[in-house]
Amino acid sequence: MAENTTATSPTNSFSQTDTAILDALYVILLATFGASFQYLIWYAKDIVERYFMSTAEIRFDDETFNYFMYWMSRQPNMSKTNRFVAGVKTSGYWSDDCSDDEDDEKGIELDEPGCGENEPSFEEYWAKLTGRDKYRTLRYTPSEGRHFFWYRGKPLMLERQQQQQSPLWVMNNETLYVSCIGRNPAIIKDLLNEAQQTYVERDGNRTVIYRGQRLYTGQQFGWYRCMARCPRPLSTVVLDQAQKDEFISDIKEYLHPRTRRWYSNRGIPYRRGYLLHGPPGTGKTSLCFAAAGLLSLKLYLLNLDSKALDEDNLASLFHDLPRRCIVLLEDVDTAGVTHTRGKTTDSSKDKDKPTDSTDHTEAEELEGKDKDKDKKEDKSPGITLSALLNVIDGVAASEGRILVMTTNHPEKLDAALLRPGRVDLSIAFGRTTQADIEELFTSIYTTMEGDLPRAAASRRLPNGAAKHLTNGSANHNHENGKVEYAEKRKQEENDKEQKRRLHDLRVRISKLATDFSAIMPNGEFTAAEIQGYLLNHKDSPEAAIGGADAWVQGLREKKSAQDSILA
Numbered sequence: 001m002a003e004n005t006t007a008t009s010p011t012n013s014f015s016q017t018d019t020a021i022l023d024a025l026y027v028i029l030l031a032t033f034g035a036s037f038q039y040l041i042w043y044a045k046d047i048v049e050r051y052f053m054s055t056a057e058i059r060f061d062d063e064t065f066n067y068f069m070y071w072m073s074r075q076p077n078m079s080k081t082n083r084f085v086a087g088v089k090t091s092g093y094w095s096d097d098c099s100d101d102e103d104d105e106k107g108i109e110l111d112e113p114g115c116g117e118n119e120p121s122f123e124e125y126w127a128k129l130t131g132r133d134k135y136r137t138l139r140y141t142p143s144e145g146r147h148f149f150w151y152r153g154k155p156l157m158l159e160r161q162q163q164q165q166s167p168l169w170v171m172n173n174e175t176l177y178v179s180c181i182g183r184n185p186a187i188i189k190d191l192l193n194e195a196q197q198t199y200v201e202r203d204g205n206r207t208v209i210y211r212g213q214r215l216y217t218g219q220q221f222g223w224y225r226c227m228a229r230c231p232r233p234l235s236t237v238v239l240d241q242a243q244k245d246e247f248i249s250d251i252k253e254y255l256h257p258r259t260r261r262w263y264s265n266r267g268i269p270y271r272r273g274y275l276l277h278g279p280p281g282t283g284k285t286s287l288c289f290a291a292a293g294l295l296s297l298k299l300y301l302l303n304l305d306s307k308a309l310d311e312d313n314l315a316s317l318f319h320d321l322p323r324r325c326i327v328l329l330e331d332v333d334t335a336g337v338t339h340t341r342g343k344t345t346d347s348s349k350d351k352d353k354p355t356d357s358t359d360h361t362e363a364e365e366l367e368g369k370d371k372d373k374d375k376k377e378d379k380s381p382g383i384t385l386s387a388l389l390n391v392i393d394g395v396a397a398s399e400g401r402i403l404v405m406t407t408n409h410p411e412k413l414d415a416a417l418l419r420p421g422r423v424d425l426s427i428a429f430g431r432t433t434q435a436d437i438e439e440l441f442t443s444i445y446t447t448m449e450g451d452l453p454r455a456a457a458s459r460r461l462p463n464g465a466a467k468h469l470t471n472g473s474a475n476h477n478h479e480n481g482k483v484e485y486a487e488k489r490k491q492e493e494n495d496k497e498q499k500r501r502l503h504d505l506r507v508r509i510s511k512l513a514t515d516f517s518a519i520m521p522n523g524e525f526t527a528a529e530i531q532g533y534l535l536n537h538k539d540s541p542e543a544a545i546g547g548a549d550a551w552v553q554g555l556r557e558k559k560s561a562q563d564s565i566l567a
Ligand SMILES: Nc1ncnc2c1ncn2[C@@H]1O[C@H](COP(=O)(O)OP(=O)(O)OP(=O)(O)O)[C@@H](O)[C@H]1O
Pocket: 236, 237, 238, 239, 278, 279, 280, 281, 282, 283, 284, 285, 286, 287, 330, 406, 407, 408, 429, 526, 527, 528, 529, 531
């Protein structure tokens, strides 16, 4: 027995080891097979994608991303997927949250409140509006991963992929891939063109504003669309007509194709710069915005005071500008581009010592602002003057754009920044004169076309009645014709009456404007201040005139109190 045991023991142990080796071999074989299989699948997929499919990559920091997301959120087919992102925003925080669009899209037209019999009261109107606004339209877009959809009868694939290296808090840093079968990507290009068209058409004639910024620390600066606003008519900007004309005709001349050729033939860099300077609230930004609207140009805003903005980012922002646009650098004096700032501030304090009471208020007001600004500047390195000069007209500076700089302190700017080629036209904005005040008053109280309540106007039209009548018997055609004629006459009389009333109103407002401007001091207040006061009495020009004296006194007292605090 004992012999038997000793004879079988080595054999057993050998077979156990053998089994273990065999098991290990199986595992290795299985793993190798698995890996090879995986590799084969990957390889096959790569071959298919490379040779039998076309793919467009859409990056998050490009506007095409917005086009596509917007288009996608408007596709009923896209919401059929069982994995989707539900949201009330179109795409993400970079896109403008334009509630006007939503109003249009909901297709619900609310009657505006008015005094007519059938018009709702303000309370009724407001209850309906706010009730509706509580329910913002939910939009559905396919979530991260792969999705298949049909476009113009062809199957396409969309892949949403989150960028791995982006920080956790950057929710939307993703890349989109749109693929189609075959090596011809025409269908994808058609889709992207349609997406762009849908997105751009939504803007209509609105002025689109972009802001130079970055979305998270470490990211490069880029231009992000921040809003699209209705254009501001140039006539609503109160400024000497000659100055307005000069500004607009200069820009038009610059944008003319012959000017471009003229510049290029002579080897002159094709750029144009403007400096709008004057106290705060005198209309510098408004003029720039009105010009952008008038010429259908996009507006690119950049705050040079941003701590994070460095020379490289500034250069890349200017490099990314489209050919035709307006770049607005507001308050250039607040950035690190002022020369020998400390010295200038001190010397300007002495040099600009006020000689009369009006100047005194202004100088001290500005001085107060300087203190705050200087505190900020101490902390921030800002953009240097040489960096700014480089992007404006360095060798690698972009061409074709219109640069507008605004400042409250032109005297603080370095002469190098102001030389022709960098600033080709300067426009000084001042406090309101008697004529400006009249213009402001008139623009606030005069009735403009858009002021007429739409609902009331449509109700006045005889269409409803005509529709009702034509629904009757054909034998009544003659009678109907008579009624239509009478309605037409009535409408013409109404129009005449309305025109006469409008004319009377204009005459009355013009007279009141003269009365108002006679009360207001010349060159003491800014347009923003006067506009603010008039808005408080927007329904009663007489009340505005009645309270003008008291308001002037009140504002003077308030300003001198502020001055003494700042002193
Ligand atoms: N000349 C003007 N004509 C019409 N409106 C004006 C004028 N100046 C100021 N306003 C009104 O005052 C407000 C502020 O104007 P705006 O921003 O254009 O002033 P600004 O000179 O750019 O001020 P800041 O120097 O502080 O940037 C706007 O609502 C604008 O309608």
